[in-house]
Amino acid sequence: MDVIEKFGNRVSSQALKDPEKARRLLLAGYRLQEKKLQFLPDRGLPSSGQDVARVVMKNIIQSLSEPENAAMVSIFVPGELVMAAGLTPYSVEAMSCFMAGTKCEQTFLRKTEEEGFPETMCSYHRVFLGAALTGILPKPNCMIYTNLACDANLLTFQRLAEFFHVPVFSIDVPSGQTSENVAYVAAQLRALRGFLEQTTGHQIDEDKLVQRVKRGYKTLQQFDAFQSARAD
Numbered sequence: 520m521d522v523i524e525k526f527g528n529r530v531s532s533q534a535l536k537d538p539e540k541a542r543r544l545l546l547a548g549y550r551l552q553e554k555k556l557q558f559l560p561d562r563g564l565p566s567s568g569q570d571v572a573r574v575v576m577k578n579i580i581q582s583l584s585e586p587e588n589a590a591m592v593s594i595f596v597p598g599e600l601v602m603a604a605g606l607t608p609y610s611v612e613a614m615s616c617f618m619a620g621t622k623c624e625q626t627f628l629r630k631t632e633e634e635g636f637p638e639t640m641c642s643y644h645r646v647f648l649g650a651a652l653t654g655i656l657p658k659p660n661c662m663i664y665t666n667l668a669c670d671a672n673l674l675t676f677q678r679l680a681e682f683f684h685v686p687v688f689s690i691d692v693p694s695g696q697t698s699e700n701v702a703y704v705a706a707q708l709r710a711l712r713g714f715l716e717q718t719t720g721h722q723i724d725e726d727k728l729v730q731r732v733k734r735g736y737k738t739l740q741q742f743d744a745f746q747s748a749r750a751d
Contacts, residue, residue, distance in 0.1 A: 527622030530655075534626050538654030542583060545655065548621065549580050579617050582609035586657035591679065593664040593672045596690065597708065599731040603723045604715035606660055611675060614656070615646040627653065636674065644671040651679055658683045661718045663711065665690040688714045 526548055533541035553576045560569040582589045590606045592598075594613075601608040618624045627649025632638065634652060636645060650656045662685060664676040680687045690707050693700040716722055 523620075524622050530621065530623040531626040534623070534650075534653045534655045541653075541655050542657065545621065545623075546580065546583050549576065549583070549617070552576060553580060575613065578607060578609060579614065581607045582614070582659075583657065586659050589659050591659045591662040591676075593667070593676070595665050595667045595692075596663045597711075599728060599735055600708065600711055600715060600723070601663065603728040603731060604712075604719050605721045606715070606719060608663075611647040611672075612643045614650070615643040618646050618650060624649075627655075634678075640674065641669055641671040644675045648675055648678065652682065659685060661686040661688070661715075663688045663690070665692055667692050686714070686718045 530541050530545050530548075533544060553573070556569070556573045556576055561572070564572065585607070588606055590601050590608045592601065592608045592610050594610045596608065596610075598608045615624070618627065624646045627646045628642075630649035630653050631640075631645040634648070636648065638645075647656075662676055662680060662683070664672045664687075666672060666689075676687065676689070688711055690704065690711065692704055712723060
């Protein structure tokens with residue numbers, strides 16, 4: 520049994536007895552990993568990959584240690600708005616990946632099954648739901664989700680809305696891309712801005728939001744160019 524497996528077993532056993540203690544233990548492990556990524560990065564990764572590893576690790580730590588300033592989100596929620604409101608967004612998929620990497624996910628899968636959710640449900644959501652329902656994931660400031668890319672979002676966030684009793688915002692994305700559907704989603708995103716400002720009491724800075732959106736657009740352009748070059 521390796522160190523990570525022993526650590527995961529310890530977190531798992533504590534999660535059912537004392538979830539807050541399990542969360543502190545998990546955070547301690549993640550903070551040590553953050554130091555490792557800083558001083559002993561994986562040389563098998565390019566520098567960009569090393570940077571991403573540190574950024575995502577910091578995001579997970581902030582989500583668990585400062586839940587009052589964090590938002591539970593599904594993977595296609597636009598992070599620019601959430602971060603502009605002063606919140607740290609963390610997705611079902613990202614948190615579940617870290618739980619699986621820590622090898623403590625089996626306890627959370629069993630918890631979800633005990634709650635009556637089917638085994639055929641997306642594994643990311645089953646791990647996340649189980650972790651939340653055991654109490655190892657703290658109560659967030661709010662929750663935001665879309666109906667993309669699977670129906671599990673509807674099950675997960677509706678259940679956790681009842682569990683945490685926090686403000687929830689849902690973005691309905693139609694299947695077809697027409698001008699009417701784009702306008703429909705755009706109207707919801709404008710409403711999301713109002714929701715975030717009301718929930719946090721923080722006025723979103725228009726200039727900073729524009730900068731974030733421009734950076735995201737530039738990233739997509741560069742990714743597209745990279746994919747085109749990679750094809751050859």
